[in-house]
Amino acid sequence: xxxxxxxxxxxxxxxxxxxxxxxxxxxxxxxxxxxxxxxxxxxxxxxxxxxxxxxxxxxxxxxxxxxxxxxxxxxxxxxxxxxxxxxxxxxxxxxxxxxxxxxxxxxxxxxxx
Amino acid sequence: xxxxxxxxxxxxxxxxxxxxxxxxxxxxxxxxxxxxxxxxxxxxxxxxxxxxxxxxxxxxxxxxxxxxxxxxxxxxxxxxxxxxxxxxxxxxxxxxxxxxxxxxxxxxxxxxxxxxxxxxxxxxxxxxxxxxxxxxxxxxxxxxxxxxxxxxxxxxxxxxxxxxxxxxxxxxxxxxxxxxxxxxxxxxxxxxxxxxxxxxxxxxxxxxxxxxxxxxxxxxxxxxxxxxxxxxxxxxxxxxxxxxxxxxxxxxxxxxxxxxxxxxxxxxxxxxxxxxxxxxxxxxxxxxxxxxxxxxxxxxxxxxxxxxxxxxxxxxxxxxxxxxxxxxxxxxxxxxxxxxxxxxxxxxxxxxxxxxxxxxxxxxxxxxxxxxxxxxxxxxxxxxxxxxxxxxxxxxxxxxxxxxxxxxxxxxxxxxxxxxxxxxxxxxxxxxxxxxxxxxxxxxxxxxxxxxxxxxxxxxxxxxxxxxxxxxxxxxxxxxxxxxxxxxxxxxxxxxxxxxxxxxxxxx
Numbered sequence: 001x002x003x004x005x006x007x008x009x010x011x012x013x014x015x016x017x018x019x020x021x022x023x024x025x026x027x028x029x030x031x032x033x034x035x036x037x038x039x040x041x042x043x044x045x046x047x048x049x050x051x052x053x054x055x056x057x058x059x060x061x062x063x064x065x066x067x068x069x070x071x072x073x074x075x076x077x078x079x080x081x082x083x084x085x086x087x088x089x090x091x092x093x094x095x096x097x098x099x100x101x102x103x104x105x106x107x108x109x110x111x112x113x
Numbered sequence: 114x115x116x117x118x119x120x121x122x123x124x125x126x127x128x129x130x131x132x133x134x135x136x137x138x139x140x141x142x143x144x145x146x147x148x149x150x151x152x153x154x155x156x157x158x159x160x161x162x163x164x165x166x167x168x169x170x171x172x173x174x175x176x177x178x179x180x181x182x183x184x185x186x187x188x189x190x191x192x193x194x195x196x197x198x199x200x201x202x203x204x205x206x207x208x209x210x211x212x213x214x215x216x217x218x219x220x221x222x223x224x225x226x227x228x229x230x231x232x233x234x235x236x237x238x239x240x241x242x243x244x245x246x247x248x249x250x251x252x253x254x255x256x257x258x259x260x261x262x263x264x265x266x267x268x269x270x271x272x273x274x275x276x277x278x279x280x281x282x283x284x285x286x287x288x289x290x291x292x293x294x295x296x297x298x299x300x301x302x303x304x305x306x307x308x309x310x311x312x313x314x315x316x317x318x319x320x321x322x323x324x325x326x327x328x329x330x331x332x333x334x335x336x337x338x339x340x341x342x343x344x345x346x347x348x349x350x351x352x353x354x355x356x357x358x359x360x361x362x363x364x365x366x367x368x369x370x371x372x373x374x375x376x377x378x379x380x381x382x383x384x385x386x387x388x389x390x391x392x393x394x395x396x397x398x399x400x401x402x403x404x405x406x407x408x409x410x411x412x413x414x415x416x417x418x419x420x421x422x423x424x425x426x427x428x429x430x431x432x433x434x435x436x437x438x439x440x441x442x443x444x445x446x447x448x449x450x451x452x453x454x455x456x457x458x459x460x461x462x463x464x465x466x467x468x469x470x471x472x473x474x475x476x477x478x479x480x481x482x483x484x485x486x487x488x489x490x491x492x493x494x495x496x497x498x499x500x501x502x503x504x505x506x507x508x509x510x511x512x513x514x515x516x517x518x519x520x521x522x523x524x525x526x527x528x529x530x531x532x533x534x535x536x537x538x539x540x541x542x543x544x545x546x547x548x549x550x551x552x553x554x555x556x557x558x559x560x561x562x563x564x565x566x567x568x569x570x571x572x573x574x575x576x577x578x579x580x581x582x583x584x585x586x587x588x589x590x591x592x593x594x595x596x597x598x599x600x601x602x603x604x605x606x607x608x609x610x611x612x613x614x615x616x617x618x619x620x621x
Contacts, residue, residue, distance in 0.1 A: 020280065025272075032279050039286035046294030069293065072242055076286055079249045083282075086256060087275060094272050097265055103272055 005045050012038035025091035025101040032087060036080045040073045117164070118173035118186045120157050121196055121233035125150060129226030136220065143222040144211040150226060151204040154233075158197040165193035166592065168599075170609035172239070180239075180610045181303040187239035187610060190596035191444075195236040195367050198448055201578070202360045202455045203229050209459050209571040210353035217262040217351065224261075228254035228357065235364050239610055241292065241299040244368065245285050248333075252278050255361065262351045270349040277342045281332045284325050291322035292376075301375050302610035305603055308381035316383055323377050323387050327369065334365025336392075336429060337399040340422050344406060347421065348414035352462040355414070356575070359455040362425050363447060370432050370440070375603040378435075392433035393522060397529045400426030404533040407540035413465065413473035416544050417457045420498050423537060424450035430526055431513045438516035440597035445590055446509030449582050453497045453506070456575030460490055463564035463572075464548060475544055480552035482563055488549040490573060495541040497579035500534055505582035510534070512590075 012034045019031035047066030054064055095101040128150040132143045164171060171188040174180060207225060215221040231251025238244050256278075260271040293299055295315045296307035311319055328339070335343040343362070347355045373388040381387070403423025410416040428450065431443025461473055464487050471478040481487055493504070500506035510530060517526040582589060599605060 016283075020276075028276055032276070032283070035280065035283040036286070039283045039290070042287050043290035043293070046290040068299075069290070072289070072293070072299075075242075075246060079246070079282075083249070083253065083279060086253070087279065090256075090260075090268075090272060090275060094268050097268055103276060 001049050001051055009038050009041050023103045025095055029087055029091055040076055043069050044073050115171045115173045118188050122230050125226040125230040129223040133223040140216055147207050147222045151207050155200040155204055158200040161188060162193040162197050165190045170606055172610055181298050181300045184243045185239040185610055186237040190599050192236050196233055198451050199232050199360050205455060205571045205575045206353040206357040212567055214351050214353050221261055224254045224257050239301050242289055245289055258354045259350050261354055267349045270345040274342050274346045281329050285329045288322045288325035291318055295319045302607040304376045305380055305607050308376060308384050326372055327388055330365045330368040334362050334425050335422050336395050337402050343422055344415050344418040347418040352459050355458040356455040359451050363451055366428055374600050375606055378603050386435055389433055392429060396426050396429035396433050397525060400529055400533050404536035408536050411475055413461045421454045437597045437601055440600055441594040442512030442516050444593040444596055449505040449509050449579060452575050452578040453494060456572045457494045459572035463568050475547045477551040477553055484549055494576045499537040499541055505579045508586055
């Protein structure tokens with residue numbers, strides 16, 4: 001269980017890091033999603049991984065997982081959802097207006113105003 | 114009494130929502146609301162400074178949930194000081210923006226208020242995850258404000274800014290997760306208490322979390338090597354937005370000071386003063402790169418952006434020493450550099466407009482319509498920001514140099530600050546020469562571009578704060594010193610948050 005979660009997070013971060021270095025809008029959006037997802041999984045696993053228990057509280061004396069990371073992750077997911085929507089719109093506008101989806105595209109020759 | 118703590122966050126958030134509803138009304142309604150709100154924030158910040166200056170740390174427990182479980186807002190001298198600065202910069206930027214920039218895109222006013230709410234929240238919160246949330250609030254607002262006014266260059270710079278900050282947010286979340294996993298709490302005071310009692314394995318993980326936090330705050334503060342987004346971003350942003358953003362780098366500096374004293378400060382056992390060995394070299398490098406950049410800048414906006422980076426370097430050199438005199442000097446310098454760079458960002462536009470096609474580019478051009486007025490304003494701002502006597506930049510730098518005397522790193526700090534001071538002086542002189550003196554041809558008749566009192570008022574008021582800071586240096590340094598004492602010894606902070614329990618939420 002631990003190995004599985006840990007390697008999932010590791011793979012997500014690795015893939016995210018690779019994609020973000022490609023510096024193209026589409027890849028970067030994917031990368032940000034993967035990185036945020038890895039962060040969420042990471043926070044969730046920090047409450048301790050418990051197998052086969054009730055999600056919140058049982059009637060008997062069950063072992064239950066720490067609720068705080070779940071609350072944190074819920075907040076983080078909501079924030080991430082909004083931000084991702086914003087980035088997608090921004091990327092589309094940038095691609096249309098700049099004519100390239102390279103984030104680090106060639107600088108305007110005239111220099112900054 | 115403690116209920117007042119929520120107002121700097123709630124008021125702008127509420128006003129922003131109201132302004133959004135009034136979007137179809139004439140812009141005047143939004144402007145009046147915004148200005149009234151900013152003035153109210155300034156009044157509240159002044160009141161909070163007076164409250165904090167009694168030396169008692171006020172705690173407001175949101176929803177009356179006691180400290181380690183619920184989220185608390187904490188007001189100490191440092192928070193109050195930062196709130197006052199944010200209110201001043203906000204008022205100055207908004208007073209400039211209502212002269213036309215707010216209509217260059219949609220929803221300027223609600224976003225501006227949301228930004229202020231996020232900044233104030235970051236200064237007040239006593240909870241690490243809540244800090245993450247306020248960071249997101251101020252980031253989302255800043256993303257939109259950065260793009261305000263549109264245009265290709267802004268879009269390009271804005272995209273880079275957005276992507277970098279989102280990566281920063283992901284790292285922040287991972288750091289928060291690590292610290293929660295190790296300590297089982299996210300309340301700053303409670304974390305501070307837990308850090309001293311960690312086993313070696315936990316301490317190792319906490320160290321990773323701490324360094325990740327340093328990276329995130331460093332990104333926000335534009336600490337080298339995380340500064341690359343700033344010159345283009347701030348150089349391209351609309352002037353009132355760039356001026357407001359002058360306080361944003363200080364949010365990063367504030368978080369470094371707060372987290373690395375309360376959590377990883379004197380009480381953290383083997384993690385004590387964790388940031389110090391990383392922060393000082395990075396701050397020195399920031400100062401060098403900032404001033405070299407100022408020397409090489411090709412436009413006025415870029416020049417001020419690099420001066421802002423240099424000021425962050427100077428500031429963090431002081432904070433990195435984590436001693437009472439150094440933090441005193443750093444806090445004084447922080448107020449000075451924030452206000453003056455914000456003023457300079459605002460001053461650039463009246464100058465650029467009188468140069469026609471050339472705009473802010475640093476090249477010989479036509480003479481300005483009002484060379485004396487604008488020239489002297491720029492001169493005073495440059496004197497203040499570079500740190501030549503008699504203005505506050507000089508006082509701040511002198512105090513930082515004094516506080517470094519006798520330390521092992523004193524040689525590095527002295528050499529860096531004095532040599533980069535020279536670089537900054539040359540950079541500003543070069544810019545002033547090119548813009549005001551090396552002019553060719555006739556002054557073109559541009560009556561529309563003449564800077565009016567309304568356009569020059571906010572920048573001059575902000576730069577004028579430097580004179581005020583110099584004249585009132587005594588009381589301000591006294592306050593900063595009391596602040597530094599409170600910051601360096603976090604036991605009072607921790608006790609105020611944790612030991613009062615549920616009673617802390619009610620007014621005392």
